Amino acid sequence: MTGAATPRRRLGPILGGSAGNLVEWYDWYAYAALTAYLAPHYFPDTAAKDLNAWAVFAVGFFMRPIGGWLMGVYGDRYGRKAGLTLSVTLMCLGSLLIALTPGYAAIGPAATAVLVLARLIQGLSLGGEYGASATYLSEMAGKERRGFFSSFQYVTLISGQLIALLALILLQAVMPAAELKAWGWRIPFAIGGLLAVIVFWLRRRLPETESFARRETGERSGLLALCLRHPREAAVVMLLTAGGTLAFYAYTIYPLAFLKKTAGFSDAASAQVNAAALFVFMCLQPLAGALSDRIGRKPLMVGFGVLGVLFSYPIFVALEGVKTGVGAFLLMVAALAIVTGYTSINAVVKAELFPAHIRTLGVALPYALANAIFGGTAPYVALWFKDEGWERGFYWYVTAMIGISLITYLAMRDTRKHSRILED
DSSP states (O other): OOTTOOHHHHHHHHHHHHHHHHHHHHHHHHHHHTHHHHHHHHOSOTTTHHHHHHHHHHHHHTTHHHHHHHHHHHHHHHOHHHHHHHHHHHHHHHHHHHHHOOOHHHHTHHHHHHHHHHHHHHHHHHHHHHHHHHHHHHHHSOGGGHHHHHTHHHHHHHHHHHHHHHHHHHHHHHSOHHHHHHTGGGHHHHHHHHHHHHHHHHHTTOOOOHHHHTSOTTSOOOHHHHHHHOHHHHHHHHHHHHHHHHHHHHHHTHHHHHHHHTSOOOHHHHHHHHHHHHHHHHHHHHHHHHHHHHHOSHHHHHHHHHHHHHHHHHHHHHHHTOOSHHHHHHHHHHHHHHHHHHHTTHHHHHHTTSOGGGHHHHHHHHHHHHIIIIITTHHHHHHHHHHTTOTHHHHHHHHHHHHHHHHHHHHSOOTTTSOSGGGO
8 A cells, every 4th residue: 555545545555554453343342232131141140130231231341441552552563453453363263252141140250250251351352453443444544534534433432332232222122022132132242243254354364554564663662662662642642532432431331320310211112222322423523524524633533522521410410310211312412412422533633643663552542441441430430320319420520531532632732733754
């Protein structure tokens, strides 16, 4: 892939990388979509089964920094394509473990242990996937459309989440409720494992990026190099991610439980509202990415920060008392439109901060740390606040973390004008 590559020549690898990203995120989010169904099979304590299941969801996130570190170094040393191929192999293994492992009634605590192991493997995979795919898409895109093309990372990320929800909605429509609760919930995990095999083949055929081929070979990627030579950039990635990733999970994952437990929606209605809102959210990503190519990355991130601080609390309060699906949908779309200022461009912003020889690690590890601390714990923290009798404490928590990220957005340079990718 030469520097003179036309947009059409770039489009094939970008679509190929994006398709693999979609399957990875589908596999990851299938757990969130089906938590209410798998929880009784793996946790014998019926009073705390939902909380325990979301705790396992959070545990997977704490493997993501390890995956970001190990696979980030791997991708910087052996190629973006090699990192993408390894990550989808691990994701396949995790999905098949969940699909095939018997429940607690059959094998006792071993069932819970295998579920945790599967999520740890998936967390390791996704820790590497984010950095590798963000770097690959950002490097493969041309200068003038880098924001637009890199936004497809979140298009496919959201698509994976949306397809997981649609799989649940379809199963709810065609299967008797008893069968879905007994074994039907395993079907999406089995499909995800098989799709990952296809993606493995697809990713082996992707071309390598020009930035990787031209990287400074005398420089080595590694944790020590990141901490000593790029501490400011790593800190910026963590701080700009903290509020954005918390808002993303608060607005997309937690509403599945929130609409049911707080607003009184059924499982099916909650899933349908979430799916409709996610579809609109997905469509907004390339529009915002293209806008960033015209006006810069910084205005979009500052817009998210300001609007998130002002409206997160009111939107959640309004969702408490919403009575109709249309009302819930409109409130969710409002929240997701706000967070689009972060999601649509966060991949390219992080990639533009680092030189090629350490870019995958620089994007992956700080992002994964912020995700583990703030993103993966979001549903668990929200349910903890609810169990303690102060559900609105979670709304203030989301608002405060967006405020911290806003300070970072205001202080940092616009990476569109100061991109390290241009130096490649």
